[in-house]
Amino acid sequence: MKTIVLAEKPSVGRELARVLKCEKKTKSFCEGKDYIVTWAMGHLVELADPGEYDEKYQRWDLKTLPMLPEKMKHKVIRKTSHQFRTVQGILKRKDVDRLVIATDAGREGELVARWIMRLSGWKGKTERLWISSQTDQAIREGFKNLKPGKNYINLFHSAEARAEADWLVGLNITRALSCRYDTRLSAGRVQTPTLAMIVKREEEIENFLPQEYWNVEADLGAFTAQWRNDKGINRFSQYEEALALASKMEDGEAIILEIDKKKKSEAPPKAYDLTELQRDGNRYLGFSAKKTLQVLQGLYERHKYVTYPRTDSRHITTDMVPTLKDRLKAVRETAYRDQINSLLEKDLKPGKNFVDNSRVTDHHAIIPTEEKADLKNLTVDEKQLFDLIVRRFVVVLSEPYRYESISMTLEIKGEKVYARGNRTLEKGWKSIDRQSGYSEGENDSQLPDQALSEYAKGDLFPVKSVSTRKGLTKPPARYSEATLLTAMENPSKFVSDKKLKETIRQGGLGTPATRADIIEKLLSSYYIDRKGKELVPTAVGMELIRIVPDMLKSPELTAQWEQRFTDIAEGREQTRAFISEIREETKRLVSQVKNSKLTYEPKNLSRKDCPMCGKKLMEIHDKKGNPKFVCQSLACGYEDEPEKKNDPYRRQGRKEKAMNSRLVRQYSSKEKDTMTLGDMIKAQMKDK
Incomplete structure (x- = not known):
């Protein structure tokens, strides 16, 4: 008897087959003496579309919402159905008595395999390959230490609960918003709070009023020192006050009141996730x-x-x-x-x-x-x-960075000034990491590092000059993908509940594997634009956050769900109870959208009218920064890309071809362009 090994991707499957000595190779599987290795090509099975539950769901209509099927259905994905049939056929072979799940070792990988097994009717022995690298040695070790499939059944239940909850909330709210406001809108438990963070940051920037301030610094020859008061404040809001202090300290003498030297070490940064x-x-x-x-x-x-x-x-x-x-x-x-x-x-x-x-x-x-x-x-x-x-x-793996930290307190004519410095003892890991000095932003209150090790308490320094340095408070920076990933990983500052704060600190918005796709979804939905490295919300993105139910804007919903998913994966909660609550939550969210008194009025729409429906087009930018005009009408979907119109070599997309066909049908004459001889004779006979 043989064992079927189910991988997630063809490339991984072929590598497993090589190590397992499966020499017979086909487009869909590899077979050897003991093993048949096949693959899923990502997902082969997904949750059924709404229209497959009831014909009324084929049309987007506010009256048919919420959509709450009694039992979720599954379907084979059409474009990879040939591969599903191959896998199903192998699972039904008489010489196969064991299945090894070798999809990605995680929640989503478990879902990929279990849905295929369910639709194929597999009831045989199941084991799990759980490895963290694809080397030959790791694969061999993994097959020597296969885990019982039942050990991961709760992980599958957790993944299935996530998929069903996302279907129920995501599809219902997306349809509700789109139908209620007659425009193409989408929302989801991860996508929407992520967009809300970007919009909130943009509003903070727009509402920010810069304030002038001044620092006072004394040049003592060998180093500089900065004034600050007993409360640690080093800024003046009035220039006259800063100038008066600078004038007071001019021509004075600085004496070291205190000097503090501490040997410190800085451990290397953690490895990458x-x-x-x-x-x-x-x-x-x-x-x-x-x-x-x-x-x-x-x-x-x-x-x-x-x-x-x-x-x-x-x-x-x-x-x-x-x-x-x-x-x-x-x-x-x-x-x-x-x-x-x-x-x-x-x-x-x-x-x-x-x-x-x-x-x-x-x-x-x-x-x-x-x-x-x-x-x-x-x-x-x-x-x-x-x-x-x-x-x-x-x-x-390198040694810590070791240094001596030196801080000084000095006095000039009764005013305290401060200086700070570090002396490197052992460079350690910092001799390798050229990027260790990266900083998300500047902090003007930080004193510069200087060479201060040779000085002692009581040393005197003539004041060479005292200067005022003008600064301007800055608004928070727009998110880049780097800083947005940080915010998604730990959005706890947007959560008020203490218990949920801890939950979301452990899980964050989305998973490491899905966060990139969430950002790309926001871009492809025209809710945000890339401007250099910055992510900027579009007018439609800002308007969506204004009209979407409050529950979906906050990371709290995701925090609650992630805690429940963890509980399901660890056997502390049943999927049925969770999904029952999600169905009730879906009803409440849909009801909020239906009964909302808000209107959808995105700002900064272009002056161009849609040639299909007459509504104003929204101007967005494609990945290369070129302008693109998009109709937001739910029933239309027209797109206009002026930068590409005059390119004779470009290929028309499927949507554009459909739009052109509709335009031709709409504006073309219904009369025949040509007449045959027979047509002309018939016309003459009619006249007689």
């Missing part, structure tokens, strides 16, 4: 979150140079420590050869900052595998991202 890597990919490489994940997926699946990408952990487990030197050897031929050789000469003893079993859930941090890296096999993007991962791995 997906979100942190996406942040750095955006900061340093200009990659979008989605691009970082795509490139990372190639490094994991195709090259096998890095471990599982979709992780939310920044630690490894103790059993992995013996593999660290092999991983270092595998990346020796990189820009960090000298540092790696130095590490290989030592007995590696990483601390809790890197090794902590309690901080690893499904998968450990993203680190290099033991597969020897050949940079010649990588694209430019892959080299850049791999460099970030290797550098962080070397940094994490």
